[in-house]
Amino acid sequence: MLGTLKKPFIAIVVFIVFITAVRLVWTNYLTTTDYAKAPAAQDGVLDLRNFSFTGHQTLQLKGEWTFYPSVLLVSGAGSDNGNAPAAQAEKVFVPDLWDGYFPQDGSAFHYGTYRLQIRLDQETKQTFAMKISRIGNASSVYVNGQLLASSGHPSSDPGKHQAQNVPYTVTIPAGSPTLDLVIEVSHDAGKGGIERAIRFGTVDAIQQRNSLLVGLQLLLCVILFINALYGVILRLLSSNKGLSYFAFFMIFTLFSVLISDDRLLFQWFHMGDAWEIKIVYLTYIGVNAFMCLLINSLFPSRVPKVTTHIIAFCWTLYALFILISPSSYIQATSKLLLVLGLTSVILGGHILRRAIQQKEDVIFLLLACIGIGINILWSAFMHLSPENELIHYPFDLIFALLAFAAFWFKRFFHAIDQSLLLAGKLQLEDKRKDEFLVNTSHELRNPLQGISTMLQVILDDQSHPVHPKQQERVEIIKKVSSRMSFMLDDLIDITRLKEQTIPLEIKPVRLQSVVSGVLDMIKVMLDGKPVQLRADIEDTFPAVQADEQRVIQILFNLLHNAVKFTDKGFITVRAVRKGPMAEVQVEDTGIGIPEEALLQIFHPYEQADNHFKRASGGFGLGLSICRQLVELHGGTITAESSLGEKTLFRFTLPLGDGNPAEEDFQPSSLTNLSVPLDEIAAAAEPPVERGISPNESGAPACRLLIVDDDAVNLNVLAQMLETEGYVIDAVTSAELALAETKRQRYDLVITDVMMPHMSGYELTELIRERFNISELPILLLTARVRTEDILTGFRAGANDYVKKPVDAWELKARVHALTQLKTSIDDRLRMESAWLQSQIQPHFLFNTLNSIAALGMIDFNKMQTLLDEFSNYLRLSFDFKNASPLVPLEHELSLVRSYVYIEKERFGSRLTVVWNIESGIDILIPPLSIQPLVENAIKHGLLSRNRGGTVSVNVCRLAEMVDISIIDDGGGMDKDYLSQLLTYSNRSSSRSGIGLININRRLMQQFGTGLDIQSSLDQGTCVSFQIPYQKG
Incomplete structure (x- = not known):
C-alpha cells in the first residue's frame, strides 16, 4: 500500500509546490502594477497632491470615508426620520460592510451614500478613471455632482430599487484639482456596502489592468469551450456516456468563469437580478453534479450505482427548485448548495482513492482535481475579508485542464499501445495458426494418400480378388479417407490463397461442359431430396479465360453449399454476358441467409448461423475460397438472399477472345480434381438395412438401429457391427428413428448426439416415453465427454456412451454388453411367463382328477x-x-x-x-x-x-x-x-x-x-x- 501511494504522493507534492509558485509569481507581478507607497484616506479626504501618477500603476481608495446611512445625497435628499444629512454622517473604513450602521429591524433593504474628497495637483492635466468591483447590488457614481456611471438603480424606495451587481469602470473628466466622489448605494439582499476596494488611476492604467484580467478570463473560456466541443464531437462518434459528462462539466465550468470576478456574462446580457441569481446557482449545481458523474464514469464499479443515482436525483431536484422558486428563497438555500457540493467532492475523492488502491493510473486526474480544489480554496480565502481584492486567477484551472488532457491522452496512447500489442500478438498467432494448419495438413495428407493408394491397390489386384463384402468395406474406407483429404485441401488452399502462392493455368474454358460435369458430381449428394438440378447456359455461350480446375472448385463449393441448405425445389446454374465478363449465377430455393450475415459468409471460418453450421458441419472455408479464387481471376462474387426463400450467388470471370475449337477442347478428368468423387459418393450413400442370418446357435440375431445424419458414418458403423452377427437398420434422422421404433422391435439403439432438427438427447427422451431403460437400451455417440454432456445423456435416459471418433473394439464391447443385457431380460420375462403358467395349483389338479374319477362312475x-x-x-x-x-x-x-x-x-x-x-x-x-x-x-x-x-x-x-x-x-x-x-x-x-x-x-x-x-x-x-x- 505504501509503495502504491509513494509515487502519487511525490507527484502531488511537486504539483502543489509548482502551482503555488506560479500563483506567487503572478501575485508578485500584480504588485508591480500597484504604487508602492500609496496614501490612505483620512477623515473623508484623500490627498494626492504631489503624487506622481504613471500609465501602468493604480491605487486602492482605502481609508476613512464619510458614510450617510439611509440617505441618498444626490438623487433623494433627506432621510427616513427627516434629520439633516450632516447630522447622520459617519466615518467608516472602506472597503467594509455597512451592517453596523443600520437599525436591526429585520429589514433586508438598506441604502446610503459614501463620500470621499480627492485632492489632486492644481496643474494636473491627466484623465483619471475608477474600477468599481462590488458595491451592493445597485449603485451610482457622482463626481462633482455629475452622474458618471451606475449599475442598476439605487433608490430609497424598495419598489423603485433595481438590482444589477456587475463591475464597471468610471472615467473622470480632467480639469478639476478636487474630486468630490459620491457613491449612492442600495441593497436588498443581506450584507451590503463597498465590499471590495475601488481602483483609482489614470485611464491608461485602469484600462491596461482591465484588459489583462478580462483577457485572461476570455482565454480560459476559449480553452473550456474547445474542450467541451471536442467532448461533444467524440460523444457523437461513440456511445461513451463519460464524454457527455465531460462536455457538460466543461460547459458549466465555462459559465462559472463568466459569472465570477468581472461577471462578463451579466455585462453582456442584462437579464435581471432574479435570473442572475438562478443562473449562478444552476451553474454551480452543474459543475458539482457533472464532476461527480464524470469521475464515476471514468472509474465505474467503485461505488454502488444507487449512490450515484441518489446524488444525481438530489442535484436534479435542487435544480428544479432553483428554476421555479423566487430569488429570496434561493439565496436562503446557499448552505444546502455547500453541503451537496461537499458530498460530490467527497464521493469523487472516494472513487479516486479506490482507483488508486486498485492500482489504476489516475495520477493526472488526481492532479486536475487538486488544481480545481486549490483554486476553490484560494477563492474562499479571498472572500473571507473585504480587505482582500478579488482578482481573476486562471492558471490553476488551466493547469487542471492540462492535467485532465494528459490523463485522456495517456489513456488514449495506452489503449493504442495495447491495441498494437494485441494486434501484434493476433498477427503472430494467426501466422502460427496458418503454419500449424499447413504443417498439420501436409503431415496428415501423406499418410492419407498412402492409405488411399494401398486401398486402390487392393481393389485393383486381380490376382488376389477380395470378397464382395470385403470389397464394399474397403471402398467405404477409401471414401472416408478421400473426404478427409478434401477437407485438408481446403485448409491448404485457404492458407496458400492468403499467402498468394496459388498459380493459375489460364486457358479458354467452356462453362457448358464444366457446369454439366459438376452437376453430375453434385447429383449423388442429393440423398433422395426432391431437388432438381438445372443448367441454363446456351450452347453458343463463349468460353471464359480461367483455370479450369479452379472454376470447377468454385462451382463445386457453391453447389455443395446450395445442396446442404436446400431440402426441396431447384438449384439452377446460369451464365450471362456482362460486357467483357461472364457472370455465373448459382440460385437455390433453400432456407436463405440472414441479411446481416451476407457480408460475413465470404470470410474464413464464418458461417451464416450457428444452427446452419451444426446442421451442415465443415469449417466454413468453401465460400471464402470461392471469393479469393474469383478475385484471383480478376472477378467479383456477391450474394443475394431472402431468408426462408432463396439464395443467389453471382461471380464474374473474364471472357475469352473466342470459342476454342472443338477438336482442341479436352475437358480435364474429374477424377484428378481436388474434389474427390469417392467422397461425394460416400456422402450420398443411402441409409442401409442389412439382415444377418441367425447365428450358429440358432438363436435370432439382435436387431440394432443406428441413427446418424452422416451417411458415411452410418456405413462405417454398420460394417463394423455386421461382423458380430447383428441385424442392422440405419436411418439418417431422429424422426425416422422414432418411426422405426414404432414399426419394428429393436434390441439396441445407437444414436449420434449432434444431429440437425432433433438431437440425440431429445430422441432418447422420446424413446423413453415408451420403453424403459431395460426394455430398449440406448447407446450415445458423442464427441464431447465433459461431465455436463455425460450427465445430460444419462438424464435423458441413455444406458451408455462412446466417445467419437469411435474405437471399434470399445464400440463392439459396449454393444455386446447392452445386447446381452437386453437378451437376458427378455429371456427372464419369457421364463417368468412360462413359470407362471407352470405353477398349476395342487388343489386344481386334485379337483380335476376327482372330477374325472367321479365322471368315470357316472x-x-x-x-x-x-x-x-x-x-x-x-x-x-x-x-x-x-x-x-x-x-x-x-x-x-x-x-x-x-x-x-x-x-x-x-x-x-x-x-x-x-x-x-x-x-x-x-x-x-x-x-x-x-x-x-x-x-x-x-x-x-x-x-x-x-x-x-x-x-x-x-x-x-x-x-x-x-x-x-x-x-x-x-x-x-x-x-x-x-x-x-x-x-x-x-x-x-x-x-x-x-x-x-x-x-x-x-x-x-x-x-x-x-x-x-x-x-x-x-x-x-x-x-x-x-x-x-x-x-x-
Whole structure:
C-alpha cells in the first residue's frame, strides 16, 4: 500500500509546490502594477497632491470615508426620520460592510451614500478613471455632482430599487484639482456596502489592468469551450456516456468563469437580478453534479450505482427548485448548495482513492482535481475579508485542464499501445495458426494418400480378388479417407490463397461442359431430396479465360453449399454476358441467409448461423475460397438472399477472345480434381438395412438401429457391427428413428448426439416415453465427454456412451454388453411367463382328477372328454412355445377353451362363458396373455360369489387393430385397489397380481400399449388390450 501511494504522493507534492509558485509569481507581478507607497484616506479626504501618477500603476481608495446611512445625497435628499444629512454622517473604513450602521429591524433593504474628497495637483492635466468591483447590488457614481456611471438603480424606495451587481469602470473628466466622489448605494439582499476596494488611476492604467484580467478570463473560456466541443464531437462518434459528462462539466465550468470576478456574462446580457441569481446557482449545481458523474464514469464499479443515482436525483431536484422558486428563497438555500457540493467532492475523492488502491493510473486526474480544489480554496480565502481584492486567477484551472488532457491522452496512447500489442500478438498467432494448419495438413495428407493408394491397390489386384463384402468395406474406407483429404485441401488452399502462392493455368474454358460435369458430381449428394438440378447456359455461350480446375472448385463449393441448405425445389446454374465478363449465377430455393450475415459468409471460418453450421458441419472455408479464387481471376462474387426463400450467388470471370475449337477442347478428368468423387459418393450413400442370418446357435440375431445424419458414418458403423452377427437398420434422422421404433422391435439403439432438427438427447427422451431403460437400451455417440454432456445423456435416459471418433473394439464391447443385457431380460420375462403358467395349483389338479374319477362312475363319455381337455391343458401349459415372444391366437384360445371346460365341469351352472370370436383373425399374440385373464375373471370375479356369473371372451377387429377383452359380471374392484393393480407394489399380493403385471409389461414391450382395466364394485370387470392387425 505504501509503495502504491509513494509515487502519487511525490507527484502531488511537486504539483502543489509548482502551482503555488506560479500563483506567487503572478501575485508578485500584480504588485508591480500597484504604487508602492500609496496614501490612505483620512477623515473623508484623500490627498494626492504631489503624487506622481504613471500609465501602468493604480491605487486602492482605502481609508476613512464619510458614510450617510439611509440617505441618498444626490438623487433623494433627506432621510427616513427627516434629520439633516450632516447630522447622520459617519466615518467608516472602506472597503467594509455597512451592517453596523443600520437599525436591526429585520429589514433586508438598506441604502446610503459614501463620500470621499480627492485632492489632486492644481496643474494636473491627466484623465483619471475608477474600477468599481462590488458595491451592493445597485449603485451610482457622482463626481462633482455629475452622474458618471451606475449599475442598476439605487433608490430609497424598495419598489423603485433595481438590482444589477456587475463591475464597471468610471472615467473622470480632467480639469478639476478636487474630486468630490459620491457613491449612492442600495441593497436588498443581506450584507451590503463597498465590499471590495475601488481602483483609482489614470485611464491608461485602469484600462491596461482591465484588459489583462478580462483577457485572461476570455482565454480560459476559449480553452473550456474547445474542450467541451471536442467532448461533444467524440460523444457523437461513440456511445461513451463519460464524454457527455465531460462536455457538460466543461460547459458549466465555462459559465462559472463568466459569472465570477468581472461577471462578463451579466455585462453582456442584462437579464435581471432574479435570473442572475438562478443562473449562478444552476451553474454551480452543474459543475458539482457533472464532476461527480464524470469521475464515476471514468472509474465505474467503485461505488454502488444507487449512490450515484441518489446524488444525481438530489442535484436534479435542487435544480428544479432553483428554476421555479423566487430569488429570496434561493439565496436562503446557499448552505444546502455547500453541503451537496461537499458530498460530490467527497464521493469523487472516494472513487479516486479506490482507483488508486486498485492500482489504476489516475495520477493526472488526481492532479486536475487538486488544481480545481486549490483554486476553490484560494477563492474562499479571498472572500473571507473585504480587505482582500478579488482578482481573476486562471492558471490553476488551466493547469487542471492540462492535467485532465494528459490523463485522456495517456489513456488514449495506452489503449493504442495495447491495441498494437494485441494486434501484434493476433498477427503472430494467426501466422502460427496458418503454419500449424499447413504443417498439420501436409503431415496428415501423406499418410492419407498412402492409405488411399494401398486401398486402390487392393481393389485393383486381380490376382488376389477380395470378397464382395470385403470389397464394399474397403471402398467405404477409401471414401472416408478421400473426404478427409478434401477437407485438408481446403485448409491448404485457404492458407496458400492468403499467402498468394496459388498459380493459375489460364486457358479458354467452356462453362457448358464444366457446369454439366459438376452437376453430375453434385447429383449423388442429393440423398433422395426432391431437388432438381438445372443448367441454363446456351450452347453458343463463349468460353471464359480461367483455370479450369479452379472454376470447377468454385462451382463445386457453391453447389455443395446450395445442396446442404436446400431440402426441396431447384438449384439452377446460369451464365450471362456482362460486357467483357461472364457472370455465373448459382440460385437455390433453400432456407436463405440472414441479411446481416451476407457480408460475413465470404470470410474464413464464418458461417451464416450457428444452427446452419451444426446442421451442415465443415469449417466454413468453401465460400471464402470461392471469393479469393474469383478475385484471383480478376472477378467479383456477391450474394443475394431472402431468408426462408432463396439464395443467389453471382461471380464474374473474364471472357475469352473466342470459342476454342472443338477438336482442341479436352475437358480435364474429374477424377484428378481436388474434389474427390469417392467422397461425394460416400456422402450420398443411402441409409442401409442389412439382415444377418441367425447365428450358429440358432438363436435370432439382435436387431440394432443406428441413427446418424452422416451417411458415411452410418456405413462405417454398420460394417463394423455386421461382423458380430447383428441385424442392422440405419436411418439418417431422429424422426425416422422414432418411426422405426414404432414399426419394428429393436434390441439396441445407437444414436449420434449432434444431429440437425432433433438431437440425440431429445430422441432418447422420446424413446423413453415408451420403453424403459431395460426394455430398449440406448447407446450415445458423442464427441464431447465433459461431465455436463455425460450427465445430460444419462438424464435423458441413455444406458451408455462412446466417445467419437469411435474405437471399434470399445464400440463392439459396449454393444455386446447392452445386447446381452437386453437378451437376458427378455429371456427372464419369457421364463417368468412360462413359470407362471407352470405353477398349476395342487388343489386344481386334485379337483380335476376327482372330477374325472367321479365322471368315470357316472358318465364315461363325459369323463373321456374331460380327460382330453385336461390333457390338452397340460400339454399347452408346458409347451415350449410359451418361451417364444409371440404365438398364434388360436394356440392361446385352445388353452383358454380347455381351462374353461374343466372349470364348467367342476362348477356347473354357476359358471357361464360367452364366446364372441370374430372369424378370420389370424394374428400372433404374446403367449399366456388371455388365459390368465380368463382364470382371474372366473376365480376372483365370479366364483367369489355363491351365485357365480358370466364371463365373456371377445376377439374382434377394429380397423387396423384387434381388440381382445375379458368381461365378467362379478364383484368388481374399488378405485384404490384398481389403481395399484398393475404396479410393482402389488406383486406380492397374489399370483394373479404377478400375472397381470407380467402380461401388461410384455404387451407394452411388444406393441407399445398395455392392459386397460375398467371395474366398479358389484358392477363387474372388463380387462382388454389391443394389438396391431398383422397376420401370423
